Amino acid sequence: ETGVTQSPTHLIKTRGQQVTLRCSSQSGHNTVSWYQQALGQGPQFIFQYYREEENGRGNFPPRFSGLQFPNYSSELNVNALELDDSALYLCASSLRQTGTDTQYFGPGTRLTVL
Amino acid sequence: AQKITQTQPGMFVQEKEAVTLDCTYDTSDPSYGLFWYKQPSSGEMIFLIYQGSYDQQNATEGRYSLNFQKARKSANLVISASQLGDSAMYFCAMRDNLPGAQKLVFGQGTRLTINP
Numbered sequence: 064e065t066g067v068t069q070s071p072t073h074l075i076k077t078r079g080q081q082v083t084l085r086c087s088s089q090s091g092h093n094t095v096s097w098y099q100q101a102l103g104q105g106p107q108f109i110f111q112y113y114r115e116e117e118n119g120r121g122n123f124p125p126r127f128s129g130l131q132f133p134n135y136s137s138e139l140n141v142n143a144l145e146l147d148d149s150a151l152y153l154c155a156s157s158l159r160q161t162g163t164d165t166q167y168f169g170p171g172t173r174l175t176v177l
Numbered sequence: 178a179q180k181i182t183q184t185q186p187g188m189f190v191q192e193k194e195a196v197t198l199d200c201t202y203d204t205s206d207p208s209y210g211l212f213w214y215k216q217p218s219s220g221e222m223i224f225l226i227y228q229g230s231y232d233q234q235n236a237t238e239g240r241y242s243l244n245f246q247k248a249r250k251s252a253n254l255v256i257s258a259s260q261l262g263d264s265a266m267y268f269c270a271m272r273d274n275l276p277g278a279q280k281l282v283f284g285q286g287t288r289l290t291i292n293p
Contacts, residue, residue: 104285106281108280119278119279
């Protein structure tokens with residue numbers, strides 16, 4: 064196991080609602096990245112947080128937002144949910160330094176939007 | 178933009194045989210990293226192996242090895258002596274060095290099925 068945890072495991076929401084997903088990073092890691100994985104696809108990068116600031120964002124609209132806390136845990140917030148937001152949301156933690164910066168993933172949160 | 182291509186949607190292999198999963202990549206960045214992850218049906222992405230673009234030798238981790246051919250821009254994963262537990266989706270990924278961020282760019286994946 065990686066030590067990265069995510070909650071909740073599963074979530075069902077209706078279109079237009081708001082959702083918050085949570086992630087606890089591996090001990091000693093200072094960077095958290097979020098990915099969206101639609102069914103049958105590879106994960107797509109949403110954004111990355113380092114030292115409580117967003118330092119990179121993929122092609123996702125502003126209704127996808129996030130936070131990183133002093134203990135390096137993180138939240139992903141999605142407003143005005145759309146049907147296409149149904150996906151597996153993966154959080155990954157890493158230690159930012161020169162070299163590998165391997166990202167270790169949590170088990171994911173499966174979001175269904177009805 | 179960086180791109181990863183995995184051309185094998187599915188692979189079927191007999192237990193104890195070796196298997197090679199293909200991955201080609203495209204980048205104009207001279208410095209990059211290549212990763213392989215395994216995703217069982219439970220959903221968690223499990224890190225398997227890493228290869229840096231300047232590494233002189235192919236990476237190995239237990240039964241996993243990475244056949245890195247820089248000139249061909251390929252980074253194939255080789256699994257020796259396959260086991261039933263190796264059945265899963267396998268993703269090749271490249272680290273994209275955005276200003277400030279280092280995102281992973283993933284391929285579409287290959288579903289590997291090990292038959293007893």
